[in-house]
Amino acid sequence: MSASKIDLSGSNIDQSGSKVDLRATPQLRARRTRASVFRWLCQAMTLSAVAFLGLLLFQVVRDAWGWLDWNFLSSFPSRRPENAGIKGALFGTLWMISFTALISVPVGVAAALYLEEYARPGRLNTLIQINIANLAGVPSIVYGILGLALFVRGVGLGKSVLAASLTMSLLILPVIIIAAREAIRAVPSSLRQAAYALGATRWQTVRHHVLPSALPGILTGVILALSRAIGEAAPLIMTGALAFVAFVPRSPMDDFTALPIQIYNWASRPQAEFHHLAAAAIVVLLVVLFAMNSLAIVLRQRASGR
Amino acid sequence: MSLARRRTLRRDGVEEGIRAGLFLCALVSVATTAGIIGVLAFEAFEFFREVPLTEFLLGTRWTPLFEPRSFGVLPLVGGTFMIVIGSSVVAVPLGLASAIFLSEYAGARLRGVLKPVLEILAGVPTVVYGYFALTFVTPILQRFFPETRVFNAASASIVVGIMILPLIASLCDDALRAVPEELRQGAFALGATRMEVSLRVVVPAALSGVLASFVLAVSRAIGETMAVTLAAGQTPNLTFDFRESIQTMTAYIVQVSLGDAPAGTVAYKTLFAVAALLFVITLSMNLIAHRVLGRFREVYE
Numbered sequence: 001m002s003a004s005k006i007d008l009s010g011s012n013i014d015q016s017g018s019k020v021d022l023r024a025t026p027q028l029r030a031r032r033t034r035a036s037v038f039r040w041l042c043q044a045m046t047l048s049a050v051a052f053l054g055l056l057l058f059q060v061v062r063d064a065w066g067w068l069d070w071n072f073l074s075s076f077p078s079r080r081p082e083n084a085g086i087k088g089a090l091f092g093t094l095w096m097i098s099f100t101a102l103i104s105v106p107v108g109v110a111a112a113l114y115l116e117e118y119a120r121p122g123r124l125n126t127l128i129q130i131n132i133a134n135l136a137g138v139p140s141i142v143y144g145i146l147g148l149a150l151f152v153r154g155v156g157l158g159k160s161v162l163a164a165s166l167t168m169s170l171l172i173l174p175v176i177i178i179a180a181r182e183a184i185r186a187v188p189s190s191l192r193q194a195a196y197a198l199g200a201t202r203w204q205t206v207r208h209h210v211l212p213s214a215l216p217g218i219l220t221g222v223i224l225a226l227s228r229a230i231g232e233a234a235p236l237i238m239t240g241a242l243a244f245v246a247f248v249p250r251s252p253m254d255d256f257t258a259l260p261i262q263i264y265n266w267a268s269r270p271q272a273e274f275h276h277l278a279a280a281a282i283v284v285l286l287v288v289l290f291a292m293n294s295l296a297i298v299l300r301q302r303a304s305g306r
Numbered sequence: 307m308s309l310a311r312r313r314t315l316r317r318d319g320v321e322e323g324i325r326a327g328l329f330l331c332a333l334v335s336v337a338t339t340a341g342i343i344g345v346l347a348f349e350a351f352e353f354f355r356e357v358p359l360t361e362f363l364l365g366t367r368w369t370p371l372f373e374p375r376s377f378g379v380l381p382l383v384g385g386t387f388m389i390v391i392g393s394s395v396v397a398v399p400l401g402l403a404s405a406i407f408l409s410e411y412a413g414a415r416l417r418g419v420l421k422p423v424l425e426i427l428a429g430v431p432t433v434v435y436g437y438f439a440l441t442f443v444t445p446i447l448q449r450f451f452p453e454t455r456v457f458n459a460a461s462a463s464i465v466v467g468i469m470i471l472p473l474i475a476s477l478c479d480d481a482l483r484a485v486p487e488e489l490r491q492g493a494f495a496l497g498a499t500r501m502e503v504s505l506r507v508v509v510p511a512a513l514s515g516v517l518a519s520f521v522l523a524v525s526r527a528i529g530e531t532m533a534v535t536l537a538a539g540q541t542p543n544l545t546f547d548f549r550e551s552i553q554t555m556t557a558y559i560v561q562v563s564l565g566d567a568p569a570g571t572v573a574y575k576t577l578f579a580v581a582a583l584l585f586v587i588t589l590s591m592n593l594i595a596h597r598v599l600g601r602f603r604e605v606y607e
Binding site: 031032034035038039041042043045046048049050052053055056059060063106107108110111113114115118119127128131132133134135137138139140141142143144145146148149150153170173174177201202203227228230231232233234237238240260263264267268275278279282285286289293297 | 317320321324325327328329331332333334335336338339341342345346349399400403404406407408411412420422423424426427429430431432433434435436437438440441442468471472475499500501502504505522525526528529530531532535536556559560563564569577578581584585588589592593596
């Protein structure tokens with residue numbers, strides 16, 4: 001990416017650089033110099049953010065090198081680092097995220113459908129919308145507090161997969177609703193009009209035309225929301241996910257641990273061996289997230305290609 | 307009643323039932339807010355029956371878990387404030403510069419590469435940032451400032467700054483791109499350089515969007531939990547020395563819940579008092595940001 005190439009894409013005013021205009025006054029030349037320094041600075045700062053991502057990935061992979069093997073994936077945590085693995089955390093995350101999806105996706109999509117297809121403009125609906133926007137900004141640990149008081153202690157679910165999944169569902173619900181609403185809004189209204197013209201009821205229209213047509217967009221939003229839930233640790237700590245779990249959950253009422261919790265636990269120990277374990281677990285977590293995000297991008301492109 | 311009529315009636319019933327069901331799902335979000343406020347208010351009220359509000363808000367010692375107990379929340383607020391300042395120093399210039407580069411300089415192709423990269427940066431779990439701060443940033447800081455602690459505010463601030471950078475970059479980019487092209491063309495026609503156009507025309511025109519992004523980012527930094535818990539330490543410490551170990555409000559909540567405080571004890575109730583304070587602060591910042599953004603939308607739509 002040479003400088004001239006980028007200048008071409010914008011307007012052609014800022015042509016400081018190779019050509020020196022001899023007629024330019026010193027003032028003008030100073031302004032142009034400043035402009036090119038500024039441009040260079042902005043570019044450098046943007047690239048530094050990219051470099052930071054590269055550095056982070058490089059460091060984590062380097063720390064994990066040699067520790068990530070089949071044994072690591074198939075063993076339970078151990079006090080001896082060389083025997084420790086993430087089997088419990090992997091299965092725990094799988095259980096937690098499955099129940100989270102089962103709870104949050106139907107509720108979130110239904111809420112989005114109501115707001116987009118059914119709700120008449122009014123005070124109540126404005127309230128719901130403002131409320132969703134604000135919920136999206138509430139720190140995840142506050143959801144954890146809610147889960148602790150409501151699901152773990154209030155309803156008496158204890159420190160279980162289900163309590164954590166319910167908490168996580170509330171956390172990602174605003175994300176799902178916002179994404180699903182956008183997908184539903186993108187469905188052309190001619191589709192609805194055609195269905196109504198043929199005598200379909202509102203629900204028939206929604207069920208057979210709006211929903212299938214918005215599905216790729218909704219799925220993209222759902223996958224992104226779930227990938228956020230997979231990386232969250234704070235609400236799980238609050239609802240009592242344990243760090244040392246030497247078993248695989250067998251029911252939604254069981255204790256469990258999850259990948260971010262395991263990473264936190266290993267990273268917070270002083271010994272370097274446990275840091276390598278944390279790095280290896282981070283690689284696994286990032287691979288899972290990367291796969292999910294790629295899937296979301298593919299779905300989004302397929303949806304926009306139609 | 308004819309068969310057709312009956313069928314219509316049943317269909318209407320189904321329609322109404324579905325409508326009601328969907329409405330209930332939409333109400334879940336309102337119930338969540340009510341639940342959060344209810345739980346926090348109830349338990350915090352219990353707490354404030356034992357500890358006066360003034361002692362909580364104005365006290366400068368936070369030792370709720372051991373004797374002599376003291377419930378001054380200022381050290382935790384100070385810790386959070388340090389993270390806010392430190393992360394803003396990193397994220398505000400970098401984020402705004404990235405946004406200016408993306409919207410004013412980068413071509414479509416470069417943009418198409420840079421934006422997803424920033425999104426990845428935003429999607430990295432916070433516990434990973436915590437690990438990175440602890441194992442990479444802190445050792446580097448210690449090389450340059452030998453008196454830096456293992457747990458310190460500086461490295462946590464740096465990674466939180468990197469974490470909120472994409473939020474600022476993305477929101478500012480949106481705001482800058484919403485500025486009408488005519489404004490830029492007008493300035494160019496008067497002989498302004500691209501830097502002058504960016505800084506004196508585009509950024510001022512998008513100022514409310516830019517400011518709103520800062521507020522939202524700060525709110526995110528305040529609520530950030532895992533990175534600061536891992537990297538900044540567990541020492542409620544009213545200091546402004548970034549080399550010191552501190553404790554944020556969020557890190558305190560994690561510390562107590564890992565320690566498994568039995569329900570009903572004062573330690574358990576402090577969770578809710580601190581969380582209530584956290585919630586009030588982040589909520590008001592979000593409300594401010596949305597208000598500022600609302601004004602910004604009025605101008606250009």
